[in-house]
Amino acid sequence: MKRFAYMLLASGLLASCQNELYNDPVKDHEVEQGAYIHGQDQTQIFLLNGDSQEATGPRIDLVKPATAPVTIGFSVGDKAQLDAYNAKNGTSYTLLPKEMYEIASSVEIPAGKVSATVPIKLKKVTFAAGQIFALPLKLTGAGAHAIGGQSEALIVVDQATETKVLRINTGNEIATYFPEDILVPQWTMEVMVYRTNINGALAGTKFVGASDDKSEIYPVVGADGSFLRTGGTDLTLSKDIMPLEGKKWYMFSFVYDGANVSVYCNGRLVLNQPVREGDYKLGGFWLSTTRGLVRELRFYKVARTPAQIVANVWKTVDPTDPNLVAYYPMNGKKYDHATGKVTEDETQIWDWSSNGRHFTNLQGATFVQNGDKLYRFPLPATK
Known part of the structure; x- marks a missing residue:
């Protein structure tokens, strides 16, 4: 009987450990506010060579509605992040030059809301033959904890074709x-x-x-x-x-x-x-x-x-x-x-x-x- 009880205890501990290994990162923030990048890890923007455009980048979500305005900070333009993405995915994106864009370092999610998109202004983007630009973005937290595995994205800027x-x-x-x-x-x-x-x-x-x-x-x-x-x-x-x-x-x-x-x-x-x-x-x-x-x-x-x-x-x-x-x-x-x-x-x-x-x-x-x-x-x- 004792052996059976020990087996039940052991199986319970194993299940507990497995649950910890496979926790949903969003559920981990049911008490603490968390932020993550919604959906796919890249947003594509197309424009003609030499054009400027105001566009929308990735969407940032909270795990629960904000009780007060929440400011979510992020970094942009990290070449090491882009190099790692290229190596992993077999892509050859070029880092978008600073003179070709304007972007803030944070977005504000109003009280009662759960998401906001990142606006970006593209300025006279000029492509070489076959070139695709990308701007890496990474959440840094600030008003909410950045959820691991869902905190990085690319804004991919590509040439439209006529x-x-x-x-x-x-x-x-x-x-x-x-x-x-x-x-x-x-x-x-x-x-x-x-x-x-x-x-x-x-x-x-x-x-x-x-x-x-x-x-x-x-x-x-x-x-x-x-x-x-x-x-x-x-x-x-x-x-x-x-x-x-x-x-x-x-x-x-x-x-x-x-x-x-x-x-x-x-x-x-x-x-x-x-x-x-x-x-x-x-x-x-x-x-x-x-x-x-x-x-x-x-x-x-x-x-x-x-x-x-x-x-x-x-x-x-x-x-x-x-x-x-x-x-x-x-x-x-x-x-x-x-x-x-x-x-x-x-x-x-x-x-x-x-x-x-x-x-x-x-x-x-x-x-x-x-x-x-x-x-x-x-x-x-x-x-």
Whole structure:
């Protein structure tokens, strides 16, 4: 009987210790006031090169309503914090220069409220090619204790894109074949589309030589469900997992890490599933003949990180990235790697990577703008 009692006591102590290890940090501040950064650890702001803008940064929350006004202090511009973030997430953000912003060192949360956003004024932000700025922010406490693990964030300042896009208006296949097979142990493929009727294939890989269906990448999307055929497997995405509708822009990202495939829609992870291990053999690329608009077909020979996927949803990417197998902005322009010069040329779908794997036959596809204006990305916020 005593032994049984000791066992109960021991199990109770173990449970108590486990509870201490896995406490919710917010619950720890039910008596003491605490502050934390709400939601994701980065806030993105887009503007055109050279523009100024008043914008909103991250939201700071209290664990309970303030009984009196609470001032929450924070530090900004810590390069070590940014370096640590870049190293962890595979990003290469540049610290936003001090002359390009104004920001306070605190915000006040009024009595009875539980949150406030951090305002920032951006001043004539000038980007170099492929450059993304970031301003790290860290809570320092002051009127409330900063909750560990939820006290840091980045304000990411990126260049908005104004561009033409490719209109598919033909039933003929648009494809490019490589002169040699390309083996990749990992890969990332991304493509953005807009269609009146969303249903149809997107883009994918061609077979050559000894290629087999285990190297196929064949995504099909639809309002009633989607699927990705790859690695000899059909991966199903129900409309509940990835709801889609016509007359909207979507960026689809597919990532293979050597064994598993992840699928993202507009930067949101919707599926992660094992397929098979081993290299993929690439023979070329094709574009869907489904009528609509398309831009930004990218293929990397590495598995891009979730942070990289999110950061590059709406934008053009760095054409000098050595991990690019091919990169098609589909903007009616070509890029000269020797000079860095971009010129208008709508005779082909130009590969902006250093590999020169162009789509040389448009098959009737054309480069178009949005009425009398260029398309702008990211899309304007809708209410």
